[in-house]
Amino acid sequence: MSRQNIYRTAAYVTIFSVVEKACGFLYRIILSRTLGSEGMGIYQIALSVFAVLATAAASGIPLTVSRLITKYRAKNNTYAQKSVVSAALACALAFSVPAFCLLYFGHSWFDFLFSDPRCMAVLLILLPSLVFNSVYSVIRGALWGNKQFMPYCIIDLLEELTMIGAGILLVTAMTDVLDGAKRAAAAIVLSYLVSFTLSGIWYFAKGGRLKNPKRQFRPLLASALPITGMRTSNSLINSVISLLLPARLIAAGMTNAEAMSEIGIAMGMCMPVLTIPATLIGSLSLVMVPELAENYYRQEHTKMRLNLEHALQITTLIACALIPLLFVLGDEIGILLFSSTHGGEIIRNCCFMLLPMSLGMITTSALNSIGCEKQTCAFFFAGAAATLLCVWFLPQFAGIYALLIGMTASSCITMVLNFSLLAKKSKEKVRFQKHTLCCTAAILPACLFGILLKNVLFKLLPTLPATLLCGAILAAAEGLFLLALGLAQPRWVKLLFRRS
Numbered sequence: 001m002s003r004q005n006i007y008r009t010a011a012y013v014t015i016f017s018v019v020e021k022a023c024g025f026l027y028r029i030i031l032s033r034t035l036g037s038e039g040m041g042i043y044q045i046a047l048s049v050f051a052v053l054a055t056a057a058a059s060g061i062p063l064t065v066s067r068l069i070t071k072y073r074a075k076n077n078t079y080a081q082k083s084v085v086s087a088a089l090a091c092a093l094a095f096s097v098p099a100f101c102l103l104y105f106g107h108s109w110f111d112f113l114f115s116d117p118r119c120m121a122v123l124l125i126l127l128p129s130l131v132f133n134s135v136y137s138v139i140r141g142a143l144w145g146n147k148q149f150m151p152y153c154i155i156d157l158l159e160e161l162t163m164i165g166a167g168i169l170l171v172t173a174m175t176d177v178l179d180g181a182k183r184a185a186a187a188i189v190l191s192y193l194v195s196f197t198l199s200g201i202w203y204f205a206k207g208g209r210l211k212n213p214k215r216q217f218r219p220l221l222a223s224a225l226p227i228t229g230m231r232t233s234n235s236l237i238n239s240v241i242s243l244l245l246p247a248r249l250i251a252a253g254m255t256n257a258e259a260m261s262e263i264g265i266a267m268g269m270c271m272p273v274l275t276i277p278a279t280l281i282g283s284l285s286l287v288m289v290p291e292l293a294e295n296y297y298r299q300e301h302t303k304m305r306l307n308l309e310h311a312l313q314i315t316t317l318i319a320c321a322l323i324p325l326l327f328v329l330g331d332e333i334g335i336l337l338f339s340s341t342h343g344g345e346i347i348r349n350c351c352f353m354l355l356p357m358s359l360g361m362i363t364t365s366a367l368n369s370i371g372c373e374k375q376t377c378a379f380f381f382a383g384a385a386a387t388l389l390c391v392w393f394l395p396q397f398a399g400i401y402a403l404l405i406g407m408t409a410s411s412c413i414t415m416v417l418n419f420s421l422l423a424k425k426s427k428e429k430v431r432f433q434k435h436t437l438c439c440t441a442a443i444l445p446a447c448l449f450g451i452l453l454k455n456v457l458f459k460l461l462p463t464l465p466a467t468l469l470c471g472a473i474l475a476a477a478e479g480l481f482l483l484a485l486g487l488a489q490p491r492w493v494k495l496l497f498r499r500s
Contacts, residue, residue, distance in 0.1 A: 014280055016153035020160045021276075027164040028272050029337050031171065031184060032264075037340075039177030040268035041260035043184055046122035048242045048267075049113065052232060053103070053130055057096040058137035060228030061088050063368055064220055065141030070293045073145070079211055085142050085203075087213035087220045092134035100130050113243065116260070118178045125185040132189075132196035139199040142208065155198050163191035226373035233377075237384045241391050242267070245403060252396040262400040269338045270346045273326065277358045280318050292369040301427040304370075308422070311362055312432040317488055319358040320439040321478050325471060326351035328450030332467040350404045355440065356411040363418035370425060379417040383410030439487055446481065450474045 032040050065088050072080040103110060104127050107120060114120055136155075143152040167187035174180035242263065249259040288311050295304035326333070326347055334344020360383075367376050390406030398405060422430060453473060457466040482488040 013149050013153055016157055017280070017282060020153075020157045023164055024160050025272055027167060028268070030168060032269050032338050034171050034174070035177055035180045035184070037261040037264035037268070038257060039180050039264075041264035042116065042118050042177065043122060043181040044264060044268045045114065045116070045242045046119040046126065046181070046185065047188075048238050049119070049123055050126040050129070051238065052236045053096075053099055053127075054133050055234070056228065056232040057099065057130055058092045058134040058228075060224035060226070060373075061092055061134075061137050061220075062141035062144060063365075064088070064224040065138060066145035067223065067293045067369060067371075068216070068219060069142060069145030071297050074294060074297055080216065081145075082209050082211040083213050083216045084220060085138060085208065086210040087216035088138040088141065088224075089135065089210070090213055091217070091220065091224070092138055093131070096130045096134040100127050103127055116256075118181070121178065122181045122185045125182055126188060129189045129192040132192040136192070136195045136199045139203045139208075142203065143199075148206075151202050155195050155202070158198065159191045159195040162194045163187045166190045223371070223373055226377040233384065234380060237388065241387070241403065244388075245391055245395070245400075248391060248395040248402070249399065252399065254399075265338075265340055265343045266346060266400045266403060269334070269340060269343045270350070273333060273337075273347050274350060274354065275357075277315075277318050277322060277354050278361060281315050281358055281361050288366070288369075292366055296370040305426060305428040305430055308366060308426065308430045309432055311366065312359070312430070313435045313487075315358050315362040316355070316432070316436045316439045317482065319354045320443055321475075321482065323351050323354055323443050324446035324450050324478060325474060326354075327447050328454055328474060329467055329471055332463060336464065336467060346400070346404065349401070350408070353404065353408040353411060356408065356415045359436075360411045360414040360418060363415065363422060367418060367421060367425070372421060372425065375421055376418070379414050379421075382417065383413040386410050386413055435487060438485060439482070442478075442481060442485065442487070446474070446478050449477060 031043070035043060065084055068084045069081045072078075072084070104124060107124055111117065111120055140152060140155075143149070164187075167184050170183035170187055171180050174183055245263060246256070246259040249262060250256060254262065288307060291307055292304060295301075295307060330346075330348025330351060331341070331344035334340045334342070334347055338344075364376050364379075367373075386409040387403075387406035390402050390409060394402035394405060450470070454466075454470050457470050460466070461469065479488065
């Protein structure tokens with residue numbers, strides 16, 4: 001694609017992704033208010049264990065399928081592209097089906113995983129989604145590699161809307177927090193069934209076929225296993241944290257109910273807010289990764305450098321634009337969305353982690369697209385070690401903030417190591433430092449302006465209109481400030497409405 005088409009496609013994908021995540025975010029608010037912090041804790045812990053299984057089943061496959069299809073398309077090898085899909089389906093099902101059977105029918109062997117037995121009941125409801133999700137992951141990679149972003153976005157949006165619609169209908173009729181968590185899990189199963197069905201219909205209706213996968217197992221697994229290992233380890237570590245953190249909080253003086261409530265607030269309420277940049281950066285990665293892979297295999301070093309620079313600049317801009325908003329209005333966001341003062345404090349105090357977290361995400365995606373999966377896997381473990389150490393040692397001093405401190409440390413370590421490797425891999429020097437420093441420096445005046453504005457508006461207006469007006473004015477002022485400094489480029493908006 002030309003650079004204009006890249007921006008236009010990224011804009012479309014971003015719009016779909018923002019709509020999808022906004023709907024999911026509203027759904028998370030409804031869940032948190034309906035289930036309460038204890039119910040959210042049960043639901044979140046069961047979901048984190050399921051995430052390990054889903055990640056192990058197919059997490060490395062979409063990116064690998066996409067990259068191999070891009071590689072074979074550059075060589076005009078249609079047969080190999082279809083063989084890659086067949087090999088990926090075989091690998092995904094070879095794990096997901098046995099894992100489902102073992103855990104569903106032998107779940108009594110794994111009861112030791114949870115300190116609260118209610119979590120296992122929720123996990124059993126989620127398990128059928130494992131097979132649905134693994135198949136959809138393969139087809140998603142095929143759509144991604146063939147740059148068919150629109151059906152990908154539509155299917156993902158329909159999946160999200162199904163979960164929300166079913167979840168609201170089911171959860172509002174709950175009898176207690178465990179029943180509510182089970183009903184929320186059932187909504188997830190229905191949503192995965194929808195994406196599984198629609199993606200299969202689309203793939204075969206558009207001429208997709210399955211070919212002999214024999215020759216593609218080795219290249220597929222060589223690329224997918226490091227990514228899957230890294231992401232599975234990430235999910236596994238998140239699950240370990242979900243199981244370890246309550247024990248460490250209890251050891252620090254909390255009761256079991258208080259510990260579950262703290263985890264529900266931090267992981268179920270605050271993290272969806274703090275991961276807002278991931279929505280936008282994920283859209284950018286979706287479009288940029290196939291382009292970077294194509295640049296790499298065709299040895300188009302100048303195009304690769306330009307794509308990397310623009311990806312890093314846009315990522316930095318997104319994070320630095322959101323940090324002042326969350327810092328200034330974090331308390332009000334927690335109260336208005338979740339009726340949680342403590343949640344608002346966490347959002348305000350931890351919003352600065354967005355910058356290293358965002359840059360770590362985009363650089364990991366860039367490195368994976370050029371065949372550096374093993375290195376990014378090693379970098380991940382270095383960051384994960386920091387998180388686990390913080391979770392183990394800091395709860396007695398920082399409470400639930402131990403988790404957020406650990407995540408920030410992990411992001412910083414990953415970001416630094418990724419940048420070091422990118423500098424070695426890129427044939428042309430990637431220039432991003434000046435833009436990053438300028439965007440970071442712009443955070444301070446934006447925060448100061450926001451605090452002054454907030455103090456004035458909250459004296460004149462009630463909380464809700466004051467919050468909305470303050471957010472709108474601050475966002476507009478940030479945009480004008482970044483444009484005046486030459487840090488923001490409005491090309492996405494222009495290209496969105498321009499014909500190809």
